[in-house]
């Protein structure tokens with residue numbers, strides 16, 4: 001059975017303690033590889049390597065850093081098929097999604113920051129003829145990058161690429177649930193000739209490897225994407241150490257549909273924003289609010305389309321919905337369906353496990369689920385489910401739907417469907433989220449700030465925001481007379 005290795009100081013190495021954990025293929029519910037069960041000793045060695053590499057990498061000219069990063073992007077492109085298959089096997093997502101979204105976007109992340117660093121310029125402030133100030137942007141040091149399982153390589157690279165471009169060295173931990181493409185990335189970094197110690201990838205559990213990175217005195221900057229509770233745990237450790245932190249956390253995103261929307265466009269996009277990646281995208285719109293005049297029509301059409309979605313193994317040609325990532329996650333999602341019923345919700349479709357035939361009979365599949373009849377403030381409508389489960393609810397006025405939309409502790413993203421331009425601007429302004437999509441969903445320009453408000457996180461990724469996060473501004477004031 002394949003054994004994944006850590007990538008430390010430019011080499012693929014076994015964990016110091018020699019312990020491994022099972023890595024499960026969620027489409028079959030079967031162990032298919034082993035992953036290092038690393039601990040603080042591995043993290044210590046990785047941080048030492050990253051610290052030793054920092055003085056040289058931080059002053060390596062930008063164009064040279066960019067060339068390494070672009071080489072990694074090219075290698076990801078060249079290995080698209082292999083990486084996409086590995087991602088789908090590890091995560092359970094349909095292969096077409098890995099092939100068209102996850103892997104190409106991982107390459108795009110490296111390319112974006114490889115080129116971006118070449119165009120980044122810091123500020124200068126002139127005090128007329130008495131003095132001039134300029135801002136040096138210096139890399140912070142060893143960056144700790146910790147990512148979740150839902151978009152494994154994509155979110156991993158979204159942190160690593162800007163950190164490396166900015167001149168930081170990195171100790172990274174992918175989710176232990178989906179480690180494979182991070183491992184394959186380490187092979188590609190070796191092939192790209194990335195200097196040793198610049199990027200280190202330590203596999204293992206969050207409470208061992210993740211917390212050892214977060215609490216280490218030689219890691220002054222932490223970029224984390226994951227659940228809100230984990231984010232709070234990390235902040236509790238990192239804040240008293242005055243570390244820089246970017247926390248991209250959970251969401252409970254509203255999808256607001258006004259009666260004057262472009263109905264067909266709205267319906268086809270809502271299918272995606274509800275169920276893409278089995279609903280396991282932090283940006284999915286899991287609370288759907290529909291203006292009353294079109295509520296019944298929407299409900300009937302949405303349910304009919306959803307019933308037709310093919311749930312299947314990730315490599316099936318007709319598959320639209322693959323497996324959810326793990327058995328505990330499947331159980332968690334289904335427990336929310338039970339909760340919804342207790343709270344008075346009516347399950348319009350789905351709401352149960354799907355058992356496939358043959359070798360996939362033990363995989364973790366859930367029928368896409370639509371629930372109606374719940375109040376905006378019940379637990380089902382307030383807590384993150386992170387699966388193929390959405391609720392639908394009618395509304396009568398703009399004020400009312402804004403109140404519903406803004407009622408959760410989260411504030412990551414929202415979607416608004418209307419052909420009324422004035423209303424679109426007004427509603428966008430009044431939504432308490434870091435991202436608002438109007439008449440679209442998941443349309444991403446990598447230059448834009450990405451992140452949430454309230455319990456959805458602190459800080460922004462994307463564009464030059466990420467370069468600024470991984471660098472420290474230093475003002476130099478020079479008197480002219």
Ligand code: NDP
Nearest residue numbers: 148149174175176205206210211226227230248249250282
């Ligand atoms: P978790 O918070 O459970 O885990 C995220 C990562 O943190 C994993 O690598 C995990 O390791 C690690 N970790 C766990 N505990 C600690 C700790 N104490 N110290 C340091 N690291 C730790 O999230 P999930 O993997 O379950 O991902 C799903 C969540 O991610 C959802 O809430 C989703 O909304 C959010 N998310 C947010 C996004 C955003 O941009 N805002 C984007 C995508 C997802 P291990 O795997 O071993 O537990």
